[in-house]
Amino acid sequence: MNLPQAFAEHLARDRRRSVHTVRAYQATAERLLGFLQAHTGGPPVLEALTAADLRAFLAMRRGAESGAGIGNASAARELSAVRAFLGFAGVAVPRLAGPRVKKGVPRPISPDEVIALTDEVAEDRDEAWIGARDLAVLLLLYGAGLRIGEAVGLTGAVLPLGETLVVTGKRAKTRIVPLLPQVRAAVEDYVALCPYALGREAALFRGAKGGPLAPGLIRRAVQAARVRLGLPERTTPHALRHSFATHLLGRGADLRALQELLGHASLGSTQIYTAVDAAHLLDVYRNAHPRA
Structure with missing residues (x-):
């Protein structure tokens, strides 16, 4: 069993997360590993992950490289999933502020x-x-x-x-x-x-x-x-x-x-x-x- 699959099983069995959350967080873990392999040119090493690597990953998810075009809230959730995955893997999470949602007049949460x-x-x-x-x-x-x-x-x-x-x-x-x-x-x-x-x-x-x-x-x-x-x-x-x-x-x-x-x-x-x-x-x- 690979690490993202083990992470998904942990979320479902131990954390009792919803099917939607498990699927989304597993997909984030798989995306992160795939990105690191392409980014570093070798097998992904989570212990070597830096804040710069995370910023590059989020930039890719925001569309700078892939055209995915996710918004601030989705990028923040992606970062949250990465943190959960790294915590599960026993890896220290690099300090990185989440994307800021633009402030304005009071309005409902999306x-x-x-x-x-x-x-x-x-x-x-x-x-x-x-x-x-x-x-x-x-x-x-x-x-x-x-x-x-x-x-x-x-x-x-x-x-x-x-x-x-x-x-x-x-x-x-x-x-x-x-x-x-x-x-x-x-x-x-x-x-x-x-x-x-x-x-x-x-x-x-x-x-x-x-x-x-x-x-x-x-x-x-x-x-x-x-x-x-x-x-x-x-x-x-x-x-x-x-x-x-x-x-x-x-x-x-x-x-x-x-x-x-x-x-x-x-x-x-x-x-x-x-x-x-x-x-x-x-x-x-x-x-x-x-x-x-």
Whole structure:
């Protein structure tokens, strides 16, 4: 078995990463080894890898040599996969800052950035169940529009999961939100790995010592991952909920339905997303239209 295949098996078996993540990270490992062989003219030696080599690899992935043309968020995720691969191989990772995402007016996180962020947070955990926990919480924010407090406030009473989830929001107001299969699978993976009994009245998401998970732990994990990936400061747990709303609206969601999904008391609270979406479309227009 070659090293990238062993790395993939480790991710699937020990880290319980998704099929998508395993496939993507294995592909990155194979690309890195192929690049090093072409770059050095001999068998790749990971122990000899330098920061300059990594910069050249990312330049190739950005399109300088291959025409691949990946963006900043994808390049940051590629670097994250390289770091995970080198760590698995027992090789010191050269110090290299991740690509910076251009700052601008507040706007939703792109789906590409969401994938990079959630994978990075989960991969940074030493224990598989904690990585699965963080992934499940973040996907509830982005995939179901929950507030961070609503997610960590869930109890074992929600189990077993169905196609919808009853959420208690501000002022004890309850709402029903649909659960995407990917979100449900992430929560179920966490439940299967969690070492603590999840009673109906007890917190669903637990801290390392078994107590209820504190929102601050998720916020700090996101902040650290954001720095490693070079994502802007607007990349926060709440921004995932914001992105959930904006992406739904951009795909034609009804404003009243969005109000119900978000648990807003008034339509006025939801209408802010129409302005955000319009601003995002204007940015796209200005950047892409030949007469803009």
